[in-house]
Every structure is written in structure tokens, then in C-alpha cells.
């Protein structure tokens with residue numbers, strides 16, 4: 001076999017959800033957009049539903065359809081992008097709950113699906129999605145009369161606890177929602193960690209469930225092992241890979257492993273990462289190619305059958321740091337080529 005294995009530890013996923021749930025006294029939902037942060041939305045959503053999650057969130061209506069197909073009737077599936085043109089039948093048939101972002105969306109929803117559930121998304125300063133205060137003032141009464149299920153907003157800087165934006169958005173959210181008897185939600189993973197002022201009635205963690213920062217206590221959920229295709233001996237002075245970026249300083253043994261940037265192992269991670277044979281680190285050498293990576297196994301003393309790149313210690317955040325990005329991007333870049341194994 002020459003494809004890498006992506007192992008997804010569903011019990012670690014569930015423990016991460018429970019650990020985040022334990023940080024508040026309110027209800028804890030789960031964000032499963034982007035195919036469950038790249039880990040496979042059907043399996044991820046089912047494991048979380050079994051653990052007791054009753055409110056799921058996705059970015060797009062089509063993603064909501066996939067979650068409904070995986071879960072069947074019952075759990076609430078909320079859609080951040082709201083009610084877009086062309087979404088009406090999916091929202092109706094799959095019992096999805098759009099988070100309405102604008103006056104246009106509100107009119108589309110109440111006219112095409114009168115009586116169907118919806119939530120409202122407010123902009124409290126991020127300027128990405130949601131109603132501005134003036135739009136909200138015009139629609140508040142309709143939202144109350146039509147029994148909106150949720151009012152939500154999103155924090156721009158929750159991964160920086162000291163950032164003044166957090167308190168500013170909190171105040172704006174309270175200001176826009178005070179006196180209403182509709183459940184409220186402000187916090188994703190980062191907001192949960194800011195403490196109880198930020199929790200309201202429902203939290204919406206995503207990345208922390210999947211083992212990523214800013215939830216420092218998260219257990220890793222994704223692990224990647226890559227088969228060794230070939231090993232060879234090099235003399236001092238020989239080079240490895242595109243553009244000859246690595247030159248052997250000594251007689252060396254080099255392994256070529258079967259994954260690359262097409263598998264989300266970003267080229268920019270470059271030589272700052274290692275791959276592991278058990279606990280022994282072997283340096284990545286030369287450029288990461290589309291489908292292959294070179295590894296210096298000289299000090300290993302044997303030719304391994306496979307090497308691990310995403311491990312308990314070399315987490316998505318470590319890979320992200322090496323590539324100058326965030327764990328979210330590593331997870332959602334993993335791609336379709338892996339052999340996937342789900343551990344429960």
C-alpha cells in the first residue's frame with residue numbers, strides 16, 4: 001500500500017467535547033463545518049451526537065444536508081451562511097435552521113418557508129457575517145414574533161484573551177440582545193476559555209474538538225502514518241529532492257515516504273519538522289514534493305516500513321507553526337487521498 005493513513009480518534013474527539021462542555025454550565029454544541037474540520041463529517045457528527053450533542057453548526061446548507069443524512073431527524077443543524085438563494089428546498093426537506101444574516105435573508109425565509117425555524121446572526125464588530133445594529137433594530141420584532149431559535153455573534157480575537165476587542169464585542173452583543181427572551185450564543189473554542197461572561201446559553205466549539213489551539217488541553221484527534229517507498233545510501237556531497245536544497249554532510253541513508261503537499265503536508269513546513277519512528281525523530285530533508293517527502297534515517301539504524309508525521313507530540317499546531325499558519329488550516333488541508341481509519 002502506498003497511501004498514507006489518517007487515523008481519527010473519535011473517543012479523543014468526544015473527550016475534547018466533554019472537556020469543553022465542563023468549562024461552562026450552559027449547553028455545548030459542536031461546529032462540524034468543512035467536513036468536520038477535514039476529519040469526515042458523518043463519523044464525527046455521529047460520534048458527537050452519541051455523546052449527547054444536540055446542536056450542530058455548519059457553514060453551508062449543503063454541509064447541513066450531509067449532517068442530516070448522517071444523523072437522521074432530531075438534532076438541530078444550524079447554518080452560518082443563513083438562507084441563500086437556492087437553499088429553500090434543502091432547508092425545508094432536511095429541517096435545517098439558517099442563521100439569518102440580513103434583511104434580504106429574513107424576507108426570503110419568512111416568505112418561502114413561513115413558520116420554519118431560524119436563528120439570527122448579529123455583527124458585533126468582526127464585519128464578516130450578521131446584521132448591523134440598524135438592520136437588527138428593523139427586524140427585532142419580527143424575530144421575536146416568529147420565535148427565532150437563537151441569536152448568535154462571533155468573536156474576532158478570542159484566541160487573545162487580553163485583546164480589548166473581546167470586551168468590546170461582549171458589550172455590543174449584550175447591548176443588541178438585552179431584554180429578549182431568545183437563547184444566545186457568542187463563543188467558539190476561544191470564547192469558552194474567556195470565562196462565564198462569554199458563555200450565554202450555548203457555546204459553539206470547533207477546533208478544540210479536533211485537538212487544536214487555542215484549547216491547550218485538547219487531546220490530539222488526527223494521526224498520520226506514511227509508508228516508506230524506498231531507501232537508499234548517499235555519499236557525502238550528494239543532494240536530495242527538487243532544487244538540491246539538502247546536501248549530505250556525511251554518508252547518509254535516506255528514505256522516501258509516500259505523502260506530500262497534495263496531502264496537506266504543506267511545502268512551507270519544509271525542513272523545520274521531523275517524522276517519527278516510534279519516539280525517534282528523523283529529519284525531513286529537501287523540498288516536500290506533491291506526493292513524496294525525503295527523510296534522513298541515517299541515525300535510525302534500520303529501514304522503517306512507515307513513519308509518522310502527525311503524532312501526539314508533533315500536533316497540528318506544531319506543523320502549523322512550521323508552515324507559518326494555524327492548526328485549522330492543517331486539519332482542513334489533509335485532503336482526500338488518505339486511507340482513513342476511525343478509532344472509537
Ligand SMILES: *Cc1c(COP(=O)(O)O)cnc(C)c1O
Pocket residue numbers: 031033080153154187188189190204205206207208
Ligand atoms: C468556525 C466557527 C466557529 C467555531 O470556531 P472554532 O474557533 O473552531 O472553535 C464558531 N462560530 C462561527 C460563526 C464560526 O464560523
